[in-house]
Amino acid sequence: MAKTSKAKNEQATPAKVFNERSMKFLESYLNNASPTGFESEGQKLWLNYIKPYIDEYFVDTYGTVVGVVNPDAKYKVVIEAHADEISWFVHYIDDNGFIYVRRNGGSDHQIAPSKRVNIHTDKGIVKAVFGWPAIHTRKAGKEETPSVDNIFLDCGARSKKAVEDMGIHVGCVVTYPDEFMILNKDHLVGRALDNRMGGFMIAEVARLLKENKVKLPFGLYIVNSVQEEIGLRGAEMIVERIRPDVAIVTDVCHDTNTPMIKKLEQGDFKSGDGPVLSYAPSVQNNLLRLIIQSAESNNIPFQRMAASRWTGTDTDAFAFGAGGVASALISLPLRYMHTTVEMVQKQDVENVIRLIYNALQKIQNNHDFRYLK
Secondary structure, eight states, rough: OOOOOOSSSSSSOOOOOHHHHHHHHHHHHSSSOOBTOOHHHHHHHHHHHHHOOOOEEEEEOOOOOOEETTTTTTEEEEEEEEEEEEEEEHHHHHTSSEEEEEEEOOOOOOOOOOEEEEEEEEEEEEEEEOOOOGGSOOOOTTTTOOTTTTOEEOOOOSSHHHHHHHHOOOOOEOOOOOEEEETTTTEEEEHHHHHHHHHHHHHHHHHHHHHHTTTOEEEEEEEEESSOOOTTTHHHHHHHHHOOSEEEHHHHHHHETTTOOOOHHHOOOOTSHHHHHHHETSHHHHHHHHHHHHHTTTOOOOOOETTTTTTTSSSHHHTTSTTTTEEEEEEEBBBBBBBEEEEEEHHHHHHHHHHHHHHHOOOOOOOOSSSSO
């Protein structure tokens, strides 16, 4: 973990970042289903929350939502997260009414057996479960392990026609209903913290800027992108529309201090030790240096990651789009990624918000982030 400076805060945010309204929003936002390609309901919640803190907004063809502060400014800065969550598609319905699925994003087949699900249909949500053979019927040492080819849904129907009569068809999206909870007062748990927690954090930055009457010398674009989980597609589209000068992206990374993770392979990152700043070809060195200076001058703890060839986040789409955008990545350490019990520490969430909030105030209109000066 990087050692932070003890210098006096330059633009410190209020000690309490969260308020009652923001916590209610966070809970409703995380509990709402927002699968890849079907993000609209979650995007409506997010937009409704940020409307008091922006001057205008727009929505692109596939559902990425952008709130804008100072829309007439020529110089443009983006803060970005992605809105979609992993899910499943109905792929095949057999004659006995069992439903087989395909991934929509990086859904984990190993956690599926015995999970409850919601199947989204034109007639509304149909409840179902991922079935699995009872332990009594399996032979030790010769057990089949869960795979995309053998996991299946049971919605209580006994025929293909009964399934179809419920409104279920190939292409229906399937999500988990697991809801938000708090463990030990400061650990936030739920599904799809990857990366709706990012959407929450950039929304809170917008709120703090408005409530603290911070005047930025550039146009700020608060971007909640779609379809990151299937290849950064929403970010690839929106960067061409906005054509920003700077992009600060926030996403999650692994807390590698839980059992069964090899730090030599994955790196050493720990919940509670602060945001993780990445070094990668898509991360612009001078922008990263500005963010590090913001962390040090505001006593914000941070960790460092070597991301190698790519970050695997929307940072790559912004950096290499629109002729090249000065981009950086601020990650939130997360436990149990792509499960229904993703977990982050509240203090890390607060520190990501503080870091973005303060870094924005160091960026000047027509800021020069050239590689060579």
